[in-house]
Amino acid sequence: MLQAGIVNDSLLCPSARADSPHSAVFGIVDNRGVFPIIRYLERPVPATAEILALTEGEDPSQVFRFTSPCQNGRCGHFRDGECGLPRFLQNHIPASETKPVPCAIRSTCRWFHQLSFDACARCSAIVTSEYAIVGDQLSGPLEGQAPPELPSRSETVSNLIKEE
């Protein structure tokens, strides 16, 4: 569901690629815990050559989360006027957050405008390069995990935050 005043063309994809048009980094992959988790930046940073050089040869999507303007019908995930990914993630992986974390792109995020905080609850678990939709199934590190796993992951995240 779109908020009034926000048209489709102004929304941002929260799972873009480094080479997507007008790509910007809005999160960093934190691999210190049991699961990778996205640490959201206070503001997006354009994905310049200098920024991408910080990955030192790694796949940029393993290091950063990128955002770029939603491609709407030009993207294979877009059907019936919306992105299929947030609903797909809602149906296939447990929530990774129990309350919304600050996110710099929320006001124009495609996933948020479709599913509100149900999208945000799973977003921080997504490392773009690690997930793929195969047929009607999601393949990736959290595939098949049940929601009861949630407390242990939340504790891991809490511990990371306390260590900082």
Ligand code: SF4
């Ligand atoms: S789904 Fe939520 S947390 Fe993820 S990018 Fe969109 S607004 Fe931010």
